[in-house]
Amino acid sequence: MSPLDLAPTSEPGAARLVATLTAAGVLSGVLLTSAYLLTLPTIEHNRAEALRAAVFQVVPGTVAMHKLVLRGETFGLADGTEPASTTAVYATYDGAGRFLGYAIPGAGPGFADTIALLYGYDPVRQCVVGMQVLESKETPGLGDKIFKDARFAAEFGSLAVQPTIVVVKNGTGSKPNEVDGITGATISSKAVVKILNAANAALLSKLPSPDQVPQAPRAEVGK
Amino acid sequence: MTGPVTQPRTNYDEFVKGIWRENPVFVQVLGMCPTLAVTNTAINALAMGSATMVVLIASCGIVSLLRKVIPGPVRISTYVVIIATFTSVVDLVLQAVAPAVHKELGAFIALIVVNCMILGRQEAFASKVSPLPALADAAGMGIGFTIALLCLGTIREVLGSGSLFGFGLFGPDFEPWVVMVLPPGGFLVLGLVLLGFNLGKRARDAGKGAA
Numbered sequence: 001m002s003p004l005d006l007a008p009t010s011e012p013g014a015a016r017l018v019a020t021l022t023a024a025g026v027l028s029g030v031l032l033t034s035a036y037l038l039t040l041p042t043i044e045h046n047r048a049e050a051l052r053a054a055v056f057q058v059v060p061g062t063v064a065m066h067k068l069v070l071r072g073e074t075f076g077l078a079d080g081t082e083p084a085s086t087t088a089v090y091a092t093y094d095g096a097g098r099f100l101g102y103a104i105p106g107a108g109p110g111f112a113d114t115i116a117l118l119y120g121y122d123p124v125r126q127c128v129v130g131m132q133v134l135e136s137k138e139t140p141g142l143g144d145k146i147f148k149d150a151r152f153a154a155e156f157g158s159l160a161v162q163p164t165i166v167v168v169k170n171g172t173g174s175k176p177n178e179v180d181g182i183t184g185a186t187i188s189s190k191a192v193v194k195i196l197n198a199a200n201a202a203l204l205s206k207l208p209s210p211d212q213v214p215q216a217p218r219a220e221v222g223k
Numbered sequence: 224m225t226g227p228v229t230q231p232r233t234n235y236d237e238f239v240k241g242i243w244r245e246n247p248v249f250v251q252v253l254g255m256c257p258t259l260a261v262t263n264t265a266i267n268a269l270a271m272g273s274a275t276m277v278v279l280i281a282s283c284g285i286v287s288l289l290r291k292v293i294p295g296p297v298r299i300s301t302y303v304v305i306i307a308t309f310t311s312v313v314d315l316v317l318q319a320v321a322p323a324v325h326k327e328l329g330a331f332i333a334l335i336v337v338n339c340m341i342l343g344r345q346e347a348f349a350s351k352v353s354p355l356p357a358l359a360d361a362a363g364m365g366i367g368f369t370i371a372l373l374c375l376g377t378i379r380e381v382l383g384s385g386s387l388f389g390f391g392l393f394g395p396d397f398e399p400w401v402v403m404v405l406p407p408g409g410f411l412v413l414g415l416v417l418l419g420f421n422l423g424k425r426a427r428d429a430g431k432g433a434a
Contacts, residue, residue, distance in 0.1 A: 012294035012295070012296065016294055017294055017296060017297045020292070020293060020294055020297055020301060021297055021300060021301065021304075024300075024301045024304045024305065025304060027308075028304050028305070028307070028308040031308050031312065032308060032311055032312065035311070035312040035315050035316070036315060039315040039316060039318065039319035042319035042320075043315070043318045043319050043322075046318070046319065046322045047322075050322065135326070142405070
């Protein structure tokens with residue numbers, strides 16, 4: 001390459017530079033908006049499906065469910081007009097229409113980003129009966145054991161919530177309200193329990209007692 | 224390429240060079256962040272490689288088409304806008320089509336924007352040639368990148384989890400070599416693979432010299 005080639009023939013003006021970047025920004029915006037709008041229904045559908053599947057998992061025996069939303073200080077049946085941010089729980093029923101318990105969503109900070117989870121609560125026994133992590137970015141190989149380790153998941157199969165749930169060193173848990181933590185993932189284990197305790201403190205007193213729960217949805221039970 | 228007479232490079236040459244001879248990971252050692260971070264399982268490596276390839280091909284095509292429109296002083300900023308747009312689109316599509324994979328890859332999809340291999344291809348190649356060679360080059364580099372990631376992901380998953388694509392290989396008695404799925408395992412495996420690659424190259428060059 002001769003030195004002559006290196007000299008720019010004419011420097012593009014500031015207007016051209018601004019115009020280029022503006023056009024790039026506008027086109028990018030149009031493309032992003034269309035991609036967002038096109039994928040939004042599928043993404044929301046996936047999220048709802050994942051949540052629905054999780055409800056069946058965290059309360060064993062669930063066949064039917066009602067979505068209950070918080071209005072003021074009490075929960076009532078959802079009628080589909082609530083904004084998406086409304087606090088909601090799911091009342092679950094077995095095949096005969098008997099009330100089983102609640103599936104309660106919770107979220108809070110983990111070791112990396114927010115952990116979102118759903119857990120099952122049996123108000124008669126005052127026990128957590130199941131827990132499933134919906135979203136987490138915990139460290140692969142360590143923190144992600146909060147949803148990959150069957151042993152840790154089993155800790156939430158029958159767990160007393162009174163006075164609060166506590167994490168103890170792996171292998172030392174003996175009381176009904178104790179969870180054996182994950183070795184190497186102390187922060188993630190504690191984060192999960194903290195989310196459960198926070199949701200319990202905020203919501204348990206407001207849940208309808210078992211004799212005031214709405215009847216099971218008729219279409220899905222007694223088949 | 225220093226000789227006075229060189230064969231004109233065909234689109235096929237541009238396509239093949241990225242897969243092996245100029246492999247972005249093993250030879251150029253670019254894009255190390257995803258290479259080390261998401262190769263803990265084979266499926267993650269494959270998904271990350273494919274997502275990167277889609278972004279690379281799309282942005283190389285656009286940059287090559289617009290190479291005479293984009294003024295030099297703002298070219299890098301324009302490339303970054305283009306790359307970032309395609310990355311976000313891939314992120315959304317993956318969320319809609321494969322939510323399980325998206326959940327696994329987490330924050331790393333967004334980091335495709337800062338993969339220096341992608342920006343490198345725009346600056347070094349796509350901005351200087353017409354769309355066809357640019358696309359051939361991008362596809363080759365993308366495949367080379369995916370192969371490299373898959374190679375690391377396979378080694379790390381087999382050793383670190385005793386499985387491949389999620390299927391157990393060794394039965395319940397296998398004690399996983401956990402460090403392999405952790406970040407140090409990524410450095411270790413990459414180092415060993417690069418060592419093997421360069422030893423092989425040296426042996427080949429020595430063979431050529433003798434002949």
